[in-house]
Amino acid sequence: IQEYFGRHAGDVILTADFQRSMEGVSGLDLEWFFRQWVHEPGYPRLAISTEWLAESHELEIRIRQEQRRSWPTFRFTADVEFDLPGRSVRRSIEVRGREQAVSIALPQAPRDVTFDADGWILKEIVGSH
Numbered sequence: 228i229q230e231y232f233g234r235h236a237g238d239v240i241l242t243a244d245f246q247r248s249m250e251g252v253s254g255l256d257l258e259w260f261f262r263q264w265v266h267e268p269g270y271p272r273l274a275i276s277t278e279w280l281a282e283s284h285e286l287e288i289r290i291r292q293e294q295r296r297s298w299p300t301f302r303f304t305a306d307v308e309f310d311l312p313g314r315s316v317r318r319s320i321e322v323r324g325r326e327q328a329v330s331i332a333l334p335q336a337p338r339d340v341t342f343d344a345d346g347w348i349l350k351e352i353v354g355s356h
Contacts (some may be wrong), residue, residue, distance in 0.1 A: 259302060264349075269298030271322075274354040279336040286333055286340070292325045293353055300325050308344035309337035317344060 231248040246261045272294040278287045288307065292300055302323050309316045311333065320329045343350065 263299045263301050267299045269294050271301040271303070271348070271350045272353050273342070273350055275342050275352060276354075277340050280330070281336070283330075284332060284334065285330040286337060287328055287330050288320070288340070288342075289328045290322055290326070290342075292322075303348055305343045305348055306345060307331070308341040309333060310339040310341075311335060311337055 230252055231245060234248065235244060242261065242265055246257055250257050271292050274291040274293050276289045278289075279285075280287055286309070294301075300323075302321075304319050304321045306317050306319050309318070309331070312335070316333065316337075318331050320331075342352070
């Protein structure tokens with residue numbers, strides 16, 4: 228972002244200029260990111276459920292995007308925090324589809340699970356259990 232502001236200080240700019248700058252610095256194609264977050268309508272509306280699988284010591288997290296069908300299916304990475312006795316554990320998960328399940332190995336069942344622990348993602352949680 229510093230590179231972008233330094234290059235465009237005082238200029239009239241477009242979103243495309245910002246995208247090109249971010250792609251140049253990161254070396255990544257960010258078309259998908261700008262399309263879903265800037266150019267298309269909506270935001271993720273998420274139903275999240277969890278199930279402890281005692282036999283395998285895994286927590287299964289099921290994520291369903293329930294936004295309008297005319298809105299995009301969002302792709303993003305979220306930090307999930309697990310409250311274990313005496314400590315917290317975080318794992319990053321990548322969400323790519325309308326429905327997805329992710330299994331996370333943990334030493335024991337968490338007391339609580341916080342999806343997007345730091346609140347970085349523009350979203351609405353519409354259900355969880």
